[in-house]
Amino acid sequence: MITTNALSPKEQREVFRNNLDTKSTSGMCDGFVQANLVILPKEYAFDFLLFAHRNPKPCALVDVMEAGVVKPNIADADIRTDLQKYNIYKDGKFVEEVNDITSYWRDDFVTFLIGCSFTFERALNEAGIEMLHQKMDKTVSMYVTNIECDPAGVFHGPTVVSMRPVRKELLVKSVEVTAKYPHTHGTPLHIGDPSVIGITDITKPDFGDFVPYDEDKYEPVFWACGVTPQAVALKSKPSIMISHVPGHMFISDQKEIL
Amino acid sequence: MITTNALSPKEQREVFRNNLDTKSTSGMCDGFVQANLVILPKEYAFDFLLFAHRNPKPCALVDVMEAGVVKPNIADADIRTDLQKYNIYKDGKFVEEVNDITSYWRDDFVTFLIGCSFTFERALNEAGIEMLHQKMDKTVSMYVTNIECDPAGVFHGPTVVSMRPVRKELLVKSVEVTAKYPHTHGTPLHIGDPSVIGITDITKPDFGDFVPYDEDKYEPVFWACGVTPQAVALKSKPSIMISHVPGHMFISDQKEIL
Numbered sequence: 001m002i003t004t005n006a007l008s009p010k011e012q013r014e015v016f017r018n019n020l021d022t023k024s025t026s027g028m029c030d031g032f033v034q035a036n037l038v039i040l041p042k043e044y045a046f047d048f049l050l051f052a053h054r055n056p057k058p059c060a061l062v063d064v065m066e067a068g069v070v071k072p073n074i075a076d077a078d079i080r081t082d083l084q085k086y087n088i089y090k091d092g093k094f095v096e097e098v099n100d101i102t103s104y105w106r107d108d109f110v111t112f113l114i115g116c117s118f119t120f121e122r123a124l125n126e127a128g129i130e131m132l133h134q135k136m137d138k139t140v141s142m143y144v145t146n147i148e149c150d151p152a153g154v155f156h157g158p159t160v161v162s163m164r165p166v167r168k169e170l171l172v173k174s175v176e177v178t179a180k181y182p183h184t185h186g187t188p189l190h191i192g193d194p195s196v197i198g199i200t201d202i203t204k205p206d207f208g209d210f211v212p213y214d215e216d217k218y219e220p221v222f223w224a225c226g227v228t229p230q231a232v233a234l235k236s237k238p239s240i241m242i243s244h245v246p247g248h249m250f251i252s253d254q255k256e257i258l
Numbered sequence: 259m260i261t262t263n264a265l266s267p268k269e270q271r272e273v274f275r276n277n278l279d280t281k282s283t284s285g286m287c288d289g290f291v292q293a294n295l296v297i298l299p300k301e302y303a304f305d306f307l308l309f310a311h312r313n314p315k316p317c318a319l320v321d322v323m324e325a326g327v328v329k330p331n332i333a334d335a336d337i338r339t340d341l342q343k344y345n346i347y348k349d350g351k352f353v354e355e356v357n358d359i360t361s362y363w364r365d366d367f368v369t370f371l372i373g374c375s376f377t378f379e380r381a382l383n384e385a386g387i388e389m390l391h392q393k394m395d396k397t398v399s400m401y402v403t404n405i406e407c408d409p410a411g412v413f414h415g416p417t418v419v420s421m422r423p424v425r426k427e428l429l430v431k432s433v434e435v436t437a438k439y440p441h442t443h444g445t446p447l448h449i450g451d452p453s454v455i456g457i458t459d460i461t462k463p464d465f466g467d468f469v470p471y472d473e474d475k476y477e478p479v480f481w482a483c484g485v486t487p488q489a490v491a492l493k494s495k496p497s498i499m500i501s502h503v504p505g506h507m508f509i510s511d512q513k514e515i516l
Contacts, residue, residue, distance in 0.1 A: 042304065045304045046300065046303045046304040046307060046368070047324070049304060049307050049308060049311065050307060050322055050324070053307065053311065053319065053322065061311065064308055064311065066305075066308070066410070066411050067411075110304070152324070153324050153325075
């Protein structure tokens with residue numbers, strides 16, 4: 001495996017294009033915006049764009065590419081080859097994981113790039129709010145909540161949140177810091193008691209790993225998560241949908257503004 | 259003609275539904291959001307929504323209604339009857355002005371309600387920035403600029419701005435006040451010398467009336483204008499498009515937040 005922290009986004013994407021790397025993009029190309037990927041046929045595109053417009057916290061758009069366009073506006077890249085790996089779904093069901101979607105590509109495919117939490121995690125770290133899951137080398141804990149998204153056309157479903165334990169004396173700061181990043185989920189949806197948002201067992205996340213914390217010192221803080229639009233899209237069983245493999249984001253040429 | 263300032267939005271819309279009033283909605287139902295109207299067939303809806311997403315200053319969405327839906331989310335109303343008057347365009351050309359679009363209505367019509375400047379004009383007035391055009395009982399001056407909108411699909415074209423003369427000592431305040439209203443065009447696009455944004459003769463607006471001012475005391479301030487999306491949409495010659503008649507907005511039940 002190639003060590004990649006020193007690579008530019010363009011170099012890093014070339015590594016992916018040649019299928020020479022397989023680890024999570026977390027920590028890669030520090031300082032550049034990374035994004036979740038959702039590709040849908042044009043017949044679903046208006047409803048999905050409206051869903052994103054109505055639900056900006058879980059689904060903050062960093063780029064939208066018109067039907068058939070393979071070059072993002074935010075990177076000198078080819079969306080068909082320049083991610084590490086992709087998930088293919090048909091009729092709402094997972095079909096296969098691939099390194100390249102050129103053979104699947106169609107002229108009516110519309111690409112949505114959705115803000116991910118890497119940017120605000122960097123900002124939180126810099127503000128002295130330690131990311132426990134990074135320290136423990138775990139995936140952030142994610143939960144399906146009882147907070148319904150605002151539906152749009154065929155798309156509806158609950159908000160998925162990511163949880164980060166925050167030291168009690170830093171709770172206000174965690175809101176202040178993430179308020180500056182409306183394009184990566186913005187302020188938290190909830191602080192504290194998980195049952196308020198329908199989470200019955202904090203030790204059993206629906207996605208990712210549970211990150212244990214000392215309840216005397218920490219409170220769980222919940223932010224809207226970029227997994228939401230994927231979960232919602234799949235629920236409507238589109239004939240075909242393509243996404244990134246969780247943790248393996250699209251790396252753009254756009255600088256994070258911290 | 260009925261004097262309507264004291265009516266609630268619902269009562270005012272009923273007056274419109276019964277075609278009992280014909281004057282501009284400016285100043286009506288003070289404190290409630292008014293909106294520009296654009297109705298397009300669904301085949302154009304994704305491109306138009308993407309255009310709005312990419313150009314939030316001229317095209318700030320206050321509501322979007324899925325295909326066939328006649329009740330806005332922001333009002334207990336029927337979009338087909340509850341405006342005073344509508345313009346019908348076919349293939350980019352004006353066809354007729356009507357009081358009711360029920361006979362034109364189709365199940366594939368998508369409705370966009372776009373922020374208008376009435377809200378921020380109230381805020382400017384309250385901040386001590388007098389609206390000269392209101393004092394003179396004129397329509398605000400509007401100009402086509404050399405500032406191209408960010409194109410989306412079939413939609414592209416220049417930004418239309420509205421101009422308000424602002425006393426020189428209040429220029430910074432005019433930016434500060436309108437910064438609070440991203441849903442009604444936000445901060446100005448330009449202050450001062452009109453030629454910088456491609457306006458060759460300030461006394462000859464492309465739409466509305468010229469509002470004369472004392473150049474020693476005032477500077478012209480230019481904000482993105484809700485006429486932009488209509489102008490851009492017409493340029494692409496959609497098979498059919500319906501809009502409000504300029505100055506005769508949709509009055510919602512949503513309170514302005516000043």
